[in-house]
Amino acid sequence: xxxxAVTAWLVFPLIFMRSVSLQEASKYFFRSALGIILLIILxxxxxxxxxxxxxxxRKKSLLYVVFLTAYALAMxxxxxxxxxxxxxxxxxxxxxxxxx
Numbered sequence: 001x002x003x004x005a006v007t008a009w010l011v012f013p014l015i016f017m018r019s020v021s022l023q024e025a026s027k028y029f030f031r032s033a034l035g036i037i038l039l040i041i042l043x044x045x046x047x048x049x050x051x052x053x054x055x056x057x058r059k060k061s062l063l064y065v066v067f068l069t070a071y072a073l074a075m076x077x078x079x080x081x082x083x084x085x086x087x088x089x090x091x092x093x094x095x096x097x098x099x100x
Contacts, residue, residue: 007042010035014082036082043075 014032050068053060 003038003042007035007038011039011082014085015078032082036079039075039079039082043072043079046072046075 010031013028014035046068050065050072
């Protein structure tokens, strides 16, 4: 629970930013980057627990598998939302024209 609290605190400004601007995002760049890294690690752990459980001698309950799947899908949606916010910020800043 502590890891989730820290991750939520790190990513909070990026998700709930009123206006997506470079000045607002640059203040929280390293904080958001660390939060995204933690989210990806937690997502990887969840997917690993879902597809490669450590205890294969016992069958997992259906409720456990359903909730773990919903949890993994919610995390994937959160990661995609954050990445789209970053992409919108990048395209809005005007620096995308330098590469294209």
